[in-house]
Amino acid sequence: MADQGSSVDRVYATLRDMAINFDFKPGERLNETALTSKLNVSRTPLREALNRLVAEGFLTLAKGQGFFCRPLSPEQILELYQLRCALETEALRHGVEVATDAEIAEFCAYLNATETTYDSCDDLTELLKMDEEFHMRLAGLSGNNELCRMLKNVNERIRYVRLVNLRQLRGMDCTEAGDNTFLSAHRAIANAVQNRDTQTALTALRAHIERRSEQTIELVRLAYSQLYVPS
Amino acid sequence: MADQGSSVDRVYATLRDMAINFDFKPGERLNETALTSKLNVSRTPLREALNRLVAEGFLTLAKGQGFFCRPLSPEQILELYQLRCALETEALRHGVEVATDAEIAEFCAYLNATETTYDSCDDLTELLKMDEEFHMRLAGLSGNNELCRMLKNVNERIRYVRLVNLRQLRGMDCTEAGDNTFLSAHRAIANAVQNRDTQTALTALRAHIERRSEQTIELVRLAYSQLYVPS
């Protein structure tokens, strides 16, 4: 993290983080000159980074009006959840076929290693990171880099909403719907993968993902309410 | 098509087409100054377009060395075929559920309308475009824009190899493995969709796509051989 290399890369990373966390509010117009002074770069590398982010779906670009933050709508989030489901299930299919026993063992070992942290973890951001890591490793078993790249992108774009979701569950303090289910679902998937039981694993994975996507509408509403409160 | 708007958009569209057709050879380094004079723009909008293309997977960017054309490898193509399968099958799942009868009817009507062109078509580029259109419309039934966006991108990135594939089939003049199978497969899928028979449709679609992906290695070899012959 010491030297991020070129300006563009550093700026790009910063802006992407900001976009992920909705530091830019949905639909908000980005002022380039303001960002240049904030990030201490000229407009040239800034705009190069912004263009990348447009291509990745984090921003939009209106001709003659500049760059805007992506909107936040239930439809969009639902679409991304479906996309995630598509990518993960396909990865699972291939992972069960091509992954070596050693690779699967390592995957399960990771789950075991993090197991104790699942409910003892106070920091929801950390918990979410663990969950994403689990799913990325699962996808990684397929050996399909393109698939993983896209999944990473999708995860980043829905991360904010998922975080809101976790906050809500934590707030309800309802363990049966909360973290424990997280863990047990992951366990079930991992076990099925270890047994090379594609169908069981697929069903469990799909249920695990789609479960979250059902409450999208309320979730986005909740997200909005949290977006505009001063932290 | 008259006025492509800003320079960036025009340059971007041109460069993307060139990348799709492998006018840049795999791994080739792009000379920016050469491109500026070729496209009659300065380096600023050129680089913005190039950055977008990097984010979309058409180019790569090496620090201090500039932009390169994406590599062309069997592994990569196979990954993209799998990705395509993931996206299309998921779209199909939802399409069968959410599409109205009218929408499905229109979809089938398109297939019927183009039906006669399938084997009478000499221009393989045109044939390929028809095939892509069919699959995009099929995916469109899901109503999932994000999914369609990604599918479009994947299709563009494998288009060259698919074209080579078609040329090969045409060369063999083997109708049983050629265009007719194309059409009958599409028919089978469309029928299953119309009957809201998800499983049959899924099986047919997956087979239709994976069938092509089996011969990836020879196909990429063939692609290379065609890439460097003067047209």
Added chain:
DNA sequence: GTGTTCTAAACTGTATACAGCGCTGTCGAA
């Protein structure tokens, strides 16, 4: 003839400058 080092050209990455467009806010007229 082959390998190595040094020099110069070329190219990338970034900053700055400029033109054109859109937006806003005020002033005037109905």
Added chain:
DNA sequence: TTCGACAGCGCTGTATACAGTTTAGAACAC
């Protein structure tokens, strides 16, 4: 009072200029 036009400002989009780095080529040693 409200609607519309005009002026001023700000911002985007593009071109150009400059510094640092890489690469290619030539000269020289082995």
